[in-house]
Amino acid sequence: MIKVTHVVKRFQDKEVLTDVNFTLEENGIYGLIGANGVGKSTLLRLINGIYAPDTGTITFGKEAIFDCSKAKEKMFFIPDEVYFYPNYTLYDMALFYDAIYPSFNLSKVKEMADELKLSMEEKIEHLSKGQKRQCSLILALASRCAYYFFDETFDGIDPVIRKVIKKWMIDLMVEEKSTFLIASHNLRELEDLCDHLAILYNGKILFEKETDDLKSQLFKVQIHFKKDLEKDDFASFDLLSYQKIGSIITLILRGEETEVRKKLEKMNPDLLDFIPLTLEEIFIYEMEALGYGVVE
Amino acid sequence: MLHTVMIDYQNKTPIYSQIVEQIKGHVALGILHPKDQLPSIRELASFLGINPNTVKKAYEILESEGIIRSLSTKGCFISEDISKVLKEEIKRRIKKLDDEIKELEKLGINRQEVLKRLEEEK
Numbered sequence A: 001m002i003k004v005t006h007v008v009k010r011f012q013d014k015e016v017l018t019d020v021n022f023t024l025e026e027n028g029i030y031g032l033i034g035a036n037g038v039g040k041s042t043l044l045r046l047i048n049g050i051y052a053p054d055t056g057t058i059t060f061g062k063e064a065i066f067d068c069s070k071a072k073e074k075m076f077f078i079p080d081e082v083y084f085y086p087n088y089t090l091y092d093m094a095l096f097y098d099a100i101y102p103s104f105n106l107s108k109v110k111e112m113a114d115e116l117k118l119s120m121e122e123k124i125e126h127l128s129k130g131q132k133r134q135c136s137l138i139l140a141l142a143s144r145c146a147y148y149f150f151d152e153t154f155d156g157i158d159p160v161i162r163k164v165i166k167k168w169m170i171d172l173m174v175e176e177k178s179t180f181l182i183a184s185h186n187l188r189e190l191e192d193l194c195d196h197l198a199i200l201y202n203g204k205i206l207f208e209k210e211t212d213d214l215k216s217q218l219f220k221v222q223i224h225f226k227k228d229l230e231k232d233d234f235a236s237f238d239l240l241s242y243q244k245i246g247s248i249i250t251l252i253l254r255g256e257e258t259e260v261r262k263k264l265e266k267m268n269p270d271l272l273d274f275i276p277l278t279l280e281e282i283f284i285y286e287m288e289a290l291g292y293g294v295v296e
Numbered sequence B: 001m002l003h004t005v006m007i008d009y010q011n012k013t014p015i016y017s018q019i020v021e022q023i024k025g026h027v028a029l030g031i032l033h034p035k036d037q038l039p040s041i042r043e044l045a046s047f048l049g050i051n052p053n054t055v056k057k058a059y060e061i062l063e064s065e066g067i068i069r070s071l072s073t074k075g076c077f078i079s080e081d082i083s084k085v086l087k088e089e090i091k092r093r094i095k096k097l098d099d100e101i102k103e104l105e106k107l108g109i110n111r112q113e114v115l116k117r118l119e120e121e122k
Helices: A040-047 A090-100 A106-115 A129-142 A159-176 A187-191 A211-216 A257-266 A279-289 B015-028 B041-048 B052-064 B083-106 B111-121
Strands: A002-011 A014-024 A029-033 A055-060 A075-078 A147-151 A179-184 A196-201 A204-210 A218-224 A238-245 A248-254 A271-275 B068-071 B075-078
Touching: A002 A040, A014 A040, A014 A204, A029 A040, A029 A187, A040 A075, A040 A147, A040 A179, A075 A129, A090 A106, A090 A129, A106 A129, A129 A147, A129 A159, A159 B041, A159 B052, A179 A187, A187 A279, A196 A211, A196 A279, A204 A211, A204 A279, A211 A279, A211 B015, A218 A257, A218 A279, A238 A279, A257 A271, B015 B052, B015 B083, B041 B052, B052 B068, B083 B111
Parallel strands: A029 A179, A029 A196, A075 A147, A147 A179
Antiparallel strands: A002 A014, A002 A055, A196 A204, A218 A248, A218 A271, A238 A248, B068 B075
């Protein structure tokens, strides 16, 4: 388990992270969402012990990660701008990581490169942007680590390759109980893969929830009554938004769907429609409920 | 045989409940039989390209409802007694029909009228 507790990080006089609290449990896929420049990469660098926090702690088990090579052996970080040594081939890079990570599996590199039709002998700098990302992903997944951190890594990877990589990640989760943290500004990229989603905003983690819970606890309801009802008539509901256009009322409600439906039906509406929300809409409403503006 | 389910990614129903509902449906319809083996968590997760924890959650729900049995080393199997699933599926569909009739009643035709019209349709 990796635990981030009350972490603050400043650069010169700019406070990027004001108070971050976050826990990564073993064997999950976490999505970290936030607008550009909100501090996602800074947070990833802090967790991976590249920066030291100004205040607060980041621990792997009981150990502080910064300066702890035992912890770092179990973590692999792909930064937003991947780096390879000049003139190195995929094979050279694999040898390099093999020397660093005790659990590195050299034969896996060959296996994965073959599947993606990447050459082990070609200089990485001659490859395209997407292929470079594929190389970094192969090297990461061959490390057989416990924790992986991907910073916008799926950006620029085509859907076919993405599917293959997803399969490898699933294998690692089953075989090694691995954990992934994927930072992205693109919610759709994370939706199908992550079991937890966290949003970083204004230097803090605004909320961290299971993706399924997010989806099943918030709905949009369109409702119409013969008599004229006002917002106060819905005071007993957990209401996030109320809108009345003409005689049709649109509500955003939180709660258990069957319960909410029963309660609304008792009010005798002549129209009652539950409209599912997209994850994007859910995020916007959740953010508004917390008093913040737009997500992206 | 690898029995699989289909996921509708556009559907806002959580993926785990889509899996639960489909397996229940397939059991009720006799596509899946008692003692049939389900794909392992990894197989299904890989096939659908979804998080293994999601499949695990679906299987746990099915097991708690007695629809499947998990034998630690051999995998997951459909329970021998599925009469409950069948009963529930029928109940669920009747409820759906009832909701539809209620909607029709709002349009001004009563239940008897609906049933009569249904007879005529046959």
